[in-house]
Amino acid sequence: xxxxxxxxxxxxxxxxxxxxxxxxxxxxxxxxxxxxxxxxxxxxxxxxxxxxxxxxxxxxxxxxxxxxxxxxxxxxxxxxxxxxxxxxxxxxxxxxxxxxxxxxxxxxxxxxxxxxxxxxxxxxxxxxxxxxxxxxxxxxxxxxxxxxxxxxxxxxxxxxxxxxxxxxxxxxxxxxxxxxxxxxxxxxxxxxxxxxxxxxxxxxxxxxxxxxxxxxxxxxxxxxxxxxxxxxxxxxxxxxxxxxxxxxxxxxxxxxxxxxxxxxxxxxxxxxxxxxxxxxxxxxxxxxxxxxxxxxxxxxxxxxxxxxxxxxxxxxxxxxxxxxxxxxxxxxxxxxxxxxxxxxxxxxxxxxxxxxxxxxxxxxxxxxxxxxxxxxxxxxxxxxxxxxxxxxxxxxxxxxxxxxxxxxxxxxxxxxxxxxxxxxxxxxxxxxxxxxxxxxxxxxxxxxxxxxxxxxxxxxxxxxxxxxxxxxxxxxxxxxxx
Numbered sequence: 001x002x003x004x005x006x007x008x009x010x011x012x013x014x015x016x017x018x019x020x021x022x023x024x025x026x027x028x029x030x031x032x033x034x035x036x037x038x039x040x041x042x043x044x045x046x047x048x049x050x051x052x053x054x055x056x057x058x059x060x061x062x063x064x065x066x067x068x069x070x071x072x073x074x075x076x077x078x079x080x081x082x083x084x085x086x087x088x089x090x091x092x093x094x095x096x097x098x099x100x101x102x103x104x105x106x107x108x109x110x111x112x113x114x115x116x117x118x119x120x121x122x123x124x125x126x127x128x129x130x131x132x133x134x135x136x137x138x139x140x141x142x143x144x145x146x147x148x149x150x151x152x153x154x155x156x157x158x159x160x161x162x163x164x165x166x167x168x169x170x171x172x173x174x175x176x177x178x179x180x181x182x183x184x185x186x187x188x189x190x191x192x193x194x195x196x197x198x199x200x201x202x203x204x205x206x207x208x209x210x211x212x213x214x215x216x217x218x219x220x221x222x223x224x225x226x227x228x229x230x231x232x233x234x235x236x237x238x239x240x241x242x243x244x245x246x247x248x249x250x251x252x253x254x255x256x257x258x259x260x261x262x263x264x265x266x267x268x269x270x271x272x273x274x275x276x277x278x279x280x281x282x283x284x285x286x287x288x289x290x291x292x293x294x295x296x297x298x299x300x301x302x303x304x305x306x307x308x309x310x311x312x313x314x315x316x317x318x319x320x321x322x323x324x325x326x327x328x329x330x331x332x333x334x335x336x337x338x339x340x341x342x343x344x345x346x347x348x349x350x351x352x353x354x355x356x357x358x359x360x361x362x363x364x365x366x367x368x369x370x371x372x373x374x375x376x377x378x379x380x381x382x383x384x385x386x387x388x389x390x391x392x393x394x395x396x397x398x399x400x401x402x403x404x405x406x407x408x409x410x411x412x413x414x415x416x417x418x419x420x421x422x423x424x425x426x427x428x429x430x431x432x433x434x435x436x437x438x439x440x441x442x443x444x445x446x447x448x449x450x451x452x453x454x455x456x457x458x459x460x461x462x463x464x465x466x467x468x469x470x471x472x473x474x475x476x477x478x479x480x481x482x
Contacts, residue, residue, distance in 0.1 A: 028107040028128035030086060030093040035124065038113035044089035047118040050143050051449040053399040053418070054078075054110075055373035056125050058137035065373045065401070068094065068110075068141055069449030078108060079450055092121055104129045110139055119143030140373075142399040144418045146439055155436030156421060159465065160197040160477040164189055165204070169469035171214045173222070174462045176240050178202070180222055181475055182212035188224065188234075190241055196465055196477045202241040207232065216260040216267075221286035223267065225257025231269070233287055249289050255279065263313040266292065266336060270320065272307035276300070278320065280335060292336055298343040300325045310404075312357040317344070317385070319366055321352040327368050329385035345385035349378060356407035357382075360429050365391075367412055367426070369402040371453060377402065377414065381429060392431030394424075404458035406466075411435065411480070413466055417455040421468055423480055436480055440470050447472045 026032060052068040066078040075082035077096040084095035092112025100106045112123040120142045127135040167186025172179055177194040187206030191199040211227035222234035222243055230250025234243035250269075259270035267289065269279040277296040281289040297320060300306040306325035311318060318330040318341065326348040330341045347366075355368040366380040366388075379392035396402060396416065403415040410427035420440035424432035441448070441455040448454060453471070460467040466478040 025095075025097065025105065025107040025109075025128055026131035027133045028095065028109040028126050028131070030091065030109070030111055033109070033111045033124050033126060035111060035113055038123075040090040040112070040114070042115045043092045043112050043121070045118050046087065046092055046112070046115050046121060047143075048085070048087045048092070050119075050145070051443045052119070052141045052143045053373075053452050054139050054141035055398070056137055056139045058125070058135055060135065060137075062137075063373075065452035067449055067451050067454070072444055073449065076449060077110065080108065092123065100129065105131070110141070119145065140398075144399055144441070144443060147397070147419065150437070150439060153436075153438040155481050156423060156438040156466075157479045157481065158438060158476060159479050160193070160195075160199050161473060161475060162191065162199045162201070163472075163474040165201070168471050169457070169474055170212055171458060172460050172467045172469050172475060173215045173217050174460065174467060175217045175236070178240050179467060179475060180215055180217070180243075181469065182215050182224060184213075184227075185211040188212065188243070188245070190243065191475060192241065193477065199475055199477065203243075205243070205245055207245075213257055214260055216262060218262050218267075218283070218286065221283075223260055225260055225269070226251075228254045228256050228273070230255040231257060231289070233289075235287060247287050249281070250279065258308070259310045261311050261313045261318075263316075263332070266332075268311055268313055268318060270308040270311045272309060276302040276307050278308055278311065278318065278341075280341075282336065293339040293341070295330070295341045297322055297325065297328050297330065299346070300328075309353040310355050312355060314357050314359075314364070319355060319357045319382070321355045321368060321370075323353060323370075324351045326350075327352055327355060327366055327380065327382075327388070329382055329388070345382070345388055347380055347382075347388040347390070349390065350376065354402055354404050356405045356412060358407040358409075360410065360426070363429055365426070365429055367405060367407065367432070369396070369405070369414075371401040371403055371417070373401065373452075374398040375401050377405075377424075377432060379426065379429060379432060391429045394432050400455070401452075403453070403456060406459045406461045408461045411482070413459045413461060413480070415456040415458045415468060417441070417453060417457065420456050421459065421466065421476075421478060425482075435482060438478060440468070440473060440476060445472045 069076040080096040086093040095109040125139040167183035179191040181189045214225040220237040224232040233247040234245035256273040265284045267281040280292040310321040352368045353370045377394040381389045400419040412424040414422040418441040421438040423436035425435040468476040
């Protein structure tokens, strides 16, 4: 899952972009940045090569991850051309110069304070406009490399793969031997995967002004979520290889769709924007939904960034990842008639944007995580939603966050961005146990180093196979052998 948020460059670029040759950058020159108290001698070990992920914390409260690319390809700082690179035994200084939308000269600068090894630097981040500081904070940058001691794979085989003709994949769903791959503003690509070792492109469709975020298949209907145009509805009955996608719903309300779940005749839509709510639809007639209710999770606040990103439905209950508001559980009893979902409980732990829900014996288990820097995978016992209990926690590497996950029986499949596909045994409720992996990310892959959210973004499990989508490699099909 890609939430189209928390990208540091977005915040940096509030002033616009474009090449600039001005020398009016005084307070963002390395000499003007206060590095007293730093152990700059440690910077001598830094190896400024490869791709680094970085987390920025500004003093105004904004926090977000981004990336630095030294090589291969043109050097980039937070996705912008790196115009200055000064690396010496006691200096680590990078800058990018652009022209703001108002014509001002803008410089983004990173100055190292200390290094804890050849691939980790802490320092000062600063933004200047016409030479004056407009934003300042700190950064942590870590080179993205494979985990120590790991090979390409363990107990996971790559069966087949194919790069997309255009764009970056945002979701994959499968049915009847076809894989339906959404690719943001590049539309929908349909692949024949009856022979999973050789995915074959069958058709593609693209609609003006629509950016696809997620998808769900129910029977012969394919629902495509968009970034700001609600749902596009496709009929697969006549020709599943060439869907008929001539219907839309909520397109006039600028509804953003981040996640979809279906239970019976009800379709649940997680919509962070514009109202930050769950849109509940009656899809008794799949191609002609009707609105049941728009439900805002009780107590959540959009001003605090408490948006619904991922959701699941099980046993008449709705489970939602609400970013900083945590995981919530809502009673859906008779929602179709009463139109009154009711909050049963909440786990207010770390920020969350992804979840998977299932049963382990008599227990209801929720696995949750986020795509934030330094995220963890939590195992929650939600059998009694009024008193959700954390049973385990697995810390992820800070520089490689969690994109999405899927639970199949007692196996949890996690899309771990630069750490690829991670497989965990969750047969015992507690900290997930490693059960395999496939490292999909290499810094030499074409197009790497543009941003923090790179690598394996999400997973879909069907018919004994695991379908993943990677920002560069496209559609990947795996088989896990426990």
